[in-house]
Every structure is written in C-alpha cells, then in structure tokens.
Amino acid sequence: MELSIIIITRNRKNELLRCVESIKKAVLGITDWELVIVDDNSEDGTKWLTASDLEIANAKIIHNSTREMLVRSRNGGFKNSGGKYILFIDDDNVVTEKMIELLLNFAKENDTYGIIGPSMCYLESQKKYLDFQKINLFTGKTSGEIDNTEQAVCDSDGIPNAFLIKREVFEKCGQFDEAMIQTFTEPDFAFRVRKFGYRCGIVKKAEICHNVFASDDLSARALGGQFSQKAYCLMRNRMVIVARYGKWFHKVVYLLVFSWLWPIAYSFFVLREKRFDLIKLYWRGFFDGLKYFFTGELKNSLEK
Numbered sequence: 001m002e003l004s005i006i007i008i009t010r011n012r013k014n015e016l017l018r019c020v021e022s023i024k025k026a027v028l029g030i031t032d033w034e035l036v037i038v039d040d041n042s043e044d045g046t047k048w049l050t051a052s053d054l055e056i057a058n059a060k061i062i063h064n065s066t067r068e069m070l071v072r073s074r075n076g077g078f079k080n081s082g083g084k085y086i087l088f089i090d091d092d093n094v095v096t097e098k099m100i101e102l103l104l105n106f107a108k109e110n111d112t113y114g115i116i117g118p119s120m121c122y123l124e125s126q127k128k129y130l131d132f133q134k135i136n137l138f139t140g141k142t143s144g145e146i147d148n149t150e151q152a153v154c155d156s157d158g159i160p161n162a163f164l165i166k167r168e169v170f171e172k173c174g175q176f177d178e179a180m181i182q183t184f185t186e187p188d189f190a191f192r193v194r195k196f197g198y199r200c201g202i203v204k205k206a207e208i209c210h211n212v213f214a215s216d217d218l219s220a221r222a223l224g225g226q227f228s229q230k231a232y233c234l235m236r237n238r239m240v241i242v243a244r245y246g247k248w249f250h251k252v253v254y255l256l257v258f259s260w261l262w263p264i265a266y267s268f269f270v271l272r273e274k275r276f277d278l279i280k281l282y283w284r285g286f287f288d289g290l291k292y293f294f295t296g297e298l299k300n301s302l303e304k
Contacts, residue, residue: 001058002032003104004083008073009091010040013049015211020054022095029101034058036081038073041066069229070182075175087164092211094123095162102206103164106153114169114198115190117159118206120144126209132156132202135187137250139258140238142187153201158187162208172196179298181229184237191245231281232288232302235263239289240298255293260286 005023009016020035027033035056039046041064051059062080064073078086085107087100099118107116120130130144132154147154163186173193176185190200242254263282270278288299 001082003085004034004081005087006036006077007089007091008038011042011044012091013044013046016091019091019093026095026097026100036077037061038077039063040068040073071176071180071185072178084167085164089162094209096207099206099208102203106203107164112199113201114193115163115165115200117163117202118208119202119204121207121209123209123211131204133158137242137246138253140242140254153203155201158190160186161210169193180237181233183230183233184241228281231278232285235282235285236289240292243293
C-alpha cells in the first residue's frame with residue numbers, strides 16, 4: 001500500500017463527509033491508497049456510518065467504544081493503516097485537488113523531509129493564513145507565518161491540521177506522545193523527529209482549506225471553549241514544549257516572565273463571557289505544566 005489517509009472525527013458527521021468527498025476528487029490519479037476513519041466515540045450520526053457508505057474501495061471506519069482523544073486516536077489509526085506514506089487530515093477541512101499529489105511526489109523525491117504538509121487557507125474566505133509555523137521558545141507563542149519569497153518549501157516547527165509522515169519516521173522515532181492528549185502535539189512530534197535527522201516542511205503549492213477561527217479571534221470558543229481538554233492543554237502543553245526543547249536560557253525567561261502571563265491573559269479574555277469554567281481549566285493546566293517543568297512528570301488532572 002502506497003498511501004494511507006487517516007481522519008480522526010468526533011460529532012462532526014457533515015464536516016467529515018465534506019472532507020471525504022474532497023479527498024475522493026483529489027486521489028483520482030492515485031490507485032494504491034486507503035482511507036482510515038477513526039470515530040472517537042461520537043454521539044451523533046457518525047457512529048452509524050459504515051465503510052460502504054463512503055463508496056471507497058479501500059476504506060475502514062474504526063468506532064472507538066470509549067473516548068480516546070485526538071493523539072491516541074491518531075496512533076490507533078496509524079496502527080490500522082498499511083501505507084508507506086501516512087496522511088493525517090482533520091475532519092474540518094476541504095482538500096484541494098492537487099494537494100495530495102503534490103505532497104506525495106515531494107515525499108518521494110526528498111529523503112530528508114520526514115513530515116510534509118500543505119499551506120493553509122481559511123475555508124470561508126479562501127485567504128491563506130499559514131505557509132509555515134514558528135514556536136518562540138522564550139515566550140511559548142505559536143505563530144502561523146506567510147512566506148513571500150520564491151522558495152517552494154518552508155521548514156516549519158510542526159504542521160497543524162494536515163500533514164504527511166513517512167512510515168519509516170514512525171518506525172525510527174516512535175508515535176505521537178499520548179500523554180499530550182491534544183494541542184501542541186504536532187510540534188512536539190516534529191521537534192522529536194528533528195533529533196533523528198529529519199526535516200519538517202510545508203509545500204507552498206499544496207493547499208488545504210480549513211474551517212478554523214481567525215488568528216485575532218479572542219472569543220471563549222476560540223480559546224478552548226468548545227472542549228475542556230483543549231483549554232487545559234493550551235496551558236499545560238505550552239510549558240511542556242519549552243521544557244522539552246528549549247535551552248536553559250529559554251526556560252529561565254519563560255518560567256519567570258511568560259509562563260504565568262498566558263493563563264492571566266486567557267482568563268481576562270474569557271471573563272467577559274463569564275466562562276469561569278475555562279479559567280479553572282487554564283490554571284489547572286498551568287500548575288500541571290509547572291510540575292512537569294520541575295519534575296518531568298506529565299500529569300493529567302482532567303482524569304478522574
């Protein structure tokens with residue numbers, strides 16, 4: 001099997017089917033591929049979907065009997081795939097017709113790149129918002145950048161949302177860290193993969209359209225308000241990234257200045273909507289991140 005496409009989904013049946021339809025159009029020139037969908041214990045119509053409903057020859061749907069969360073579900077999808085190349089796509093995306101072909105061809109022709117992704121556009125406006133991602137290890141800030149040069153590929157500190165990984169990378173570097181749960185999981189994997197000599201890059205001509213919040217949206221919903229684990233992980237995992245991959249001077253600056261500013265800022269923005277539940281989650285994530293910073297123990301206080 002040359003290519004496995006893996007989609008993780010939960011309670012977004014319409015978005016999932018839209019994504020699948022775009023994939024079907026984008027793989028017309030590819031014969032040796034499969035689709036693996038991992039339904040993370042959905043409570044909507046997703047749980048009744050079968051592989052035959054998708055009208056794809058090589059398709060399978062795995063219905064998790066309990067909630068496994070994003071990272072564990074991605075690893076589960078990988079374990080149930082057989083492709084030499086593994087393309088992960090979030091369910092709230094529409095794939096452009098040339099995206100998969102461009103990523104696959106680039107992966108075949110460039111041995112040094114272990115993770116390859118597309119540039120990203122807002123679904124509604126079609127405006128590009130990311131050619132590469134950077135993480136400032138002093139501040140913990142993640143930013144999506146636009147590249148205005150003529151270079152075809154931009155190295156990136158991880159690739160969110162949609163990315164292709166060579167199977168050999170998983171075999172050498174291991175899978176996603178399930179203790180991370182979600183959020184900052186892609187840069188965590190990318191930083192680890194770099195230690196094995198691989199590069200992570202975005203092919204600018206390959207594009208995907210993502211139904212995502214604008215970067216200047218400071219509503220509670222955009223700041224983790226949809227899912228408790230996201231609000232929690234926004235704080236905890238940011239500190240994990242700095243602790244794992246920052247130099248000593250990054251860690252000192254982050255710990256003294258920025259570590260506590262993040263939960264304060266997020267708490268201020270969601271206070272306007274009286275989301276006291278999110279404020280509690282931000283600070284739980286902060287203290288669990290702080291514990292990891294000093295002890296190396298990655299605690300999940302959301303677990304009962």
